[in-house]
Amino acid sequence: MSVISVEKLSYQYPGGGVEAVREVSFEVGRGEVFGFLGPSGAGKSTMQKVLTRLLPGYSGSAQVFGQDLSSWGDNFYENIGVCFELPASYLKLTARENLDLFAVLYRNEVRTTDDLLEQVGLLDAADQRLSEFSKGMQIRLNFARSLLNRPELLFLDEPTGGLDPGNAARIKKIIRAQRTAGTTVFLTTHDMMVADELCDRVAFIVEGKIPIIDTPRELKLNYGDAVVDIKWRDDTGLDRQSVPLGSFDSRSLAESLNALQSGGRRIETIHSREATLEQVFLKVTGSSLQ
Numbered sequence: 001m002s003v004i005s006v007e008k009l010s011y012q013y014p015g016g017g018v019e020a021v022r023e024v025s026f027e028v029g030r031g032e033v034f035g036f037l038g039p040s041g042a043g044k045s046t047m048q049k050v051l052t053r054l055l056p057g058y059s060g061s062a063q064v065f066g067q068d069l070s071s072w073g074d075n076f077y078e079n080i081g082v083c084f085e086l087p088a089s090y091l092k093l094t095a096r097e098n099l100d101l102f103a104v105l106y107r108n109e110v111r112t113t114d115d116l117l118e119q120v121g122l123l124d125a126a127d128q129r130l131s132e133f134s135k136g137m138q139i140r141l142n143f144a145r146s147l148l149n150r151p152e153l154l155f156l157d158e159p160t161g162g163l164d165p166g167n168a169a170r171i172k173k174i175i176r177a178q179r180t181a182g183t184t185v186f187l188t189t190h191d192m193m194v195a196d197e198l199c200d201r202v203a204f205i206v207e208g209k210i211p212i213i214d215t216p217r218e219l220k221l222n223y224g225d226a227v228v229d230i231k232w233r234d235d236t237g238l239d240r241q242s243v244p245l246g247s248f249d250s251r252s253l254a255e256s257l258n259a260l261q262s263g264g265r266r267i268e269t270i271h272s273r274e275a276t277l278e279q280v281f282l283k284v285t286g287s288s289l290q
Contacts, residue, residue, distance in 0.1 A: 001066055003153055003184040004028035004051065009060035010208075011050055020046040022208040023060065033175065033185040035199035037192065037277075039287060043208040044188035045085070048155050051186065052082055064153065078108050081151030085158040087138035091131040095122055095141050098130065099148065106149045116144040121170055136163050143171055147178075154178060156187045160194055172198060192277035202277070206285045216277055223283050224275020232265045242273075 005027050012019040021043045028034040036044050049055040062069045089098045099113040117123040120140040139162050160168040189195055195202050196216045203213040231240045
């Protein structure tokens with residue numbers, strides 16, 4: 001059974017001249033990290049808000065856990081966790097007080113505050129007011145809050161945005177652990193490196209439409225051009241050559257390497273380089289991620 005099933009869904013903001021999402025269709029399987037990828041204004045956050053029941057009034061159909069969104073009651077929020085891009089917590093309260101406050105909103109068992117704070121690297125700051133937190137610390141607390149109720153479905157909007165590399169790696173490790181535990185993750189981002197690292201499948205969205213859905217690997221293989229980068233050094237210094245990988249077989253590669261090493265050249269590195277997901281996005285959609 002699909003955890004999320006969307007069929008020809010469209011949404012237009014009141015007073016808006018153009019639909020923010022236009023006849024979008026996709027499914028997300030249980031335990032899958034599904035990436036919704038596109039530039040700012042493409043419709044990513046709109047789709048997330050529709051699926052979390054914050055934006056009614058859409059056309060088409062949307063089901064979560066096999067039930068139409070419109071037929072869910074408040075118990076819907078017992079089963080999902082949401083982490084929006086911008087932190088939304090109480091600045092006059094401490095980190096521990098914030099989590100304890102939101103924990104009482106759930107009827108089901110929740111995770112312990114200290115356990116969550118330790119996971120995101122904030123246990124030492126548990127009793128510090130959020131007004132003293134950096135933006136990165138607030139983002140991590142926001143992420144921790146989304147895990148309070150042990151959600152079966154996790155909505156993440158730019159979960160590593162604004163984080164330093166070490167804390168971004170920490171958050172990505174937690175997301176992988178959630179997937180291993182069977183949690184389904186709907187991840188919206190414009191960061192193709194994050195999507196490539198985490199997502200089982202990705203949907204490209206531009207101007208409210210989805211032109212393609214596939215795994216990152218298949219997208220790069222089908223739409224990208226892999227090359228072999230060869231760097232060598234001679235009397236004039238360091239130089240390089242990039243050759244399409246498809247033009248090589250074992251014999252032609254050996255011949256090319258032998259030719260390069262003639263005339264006093266010394267090969268220093270050889271490695272294959274596939275297309276990035278961002279390059280594929282540009283090729284498929286004709287749009288950049290800016």
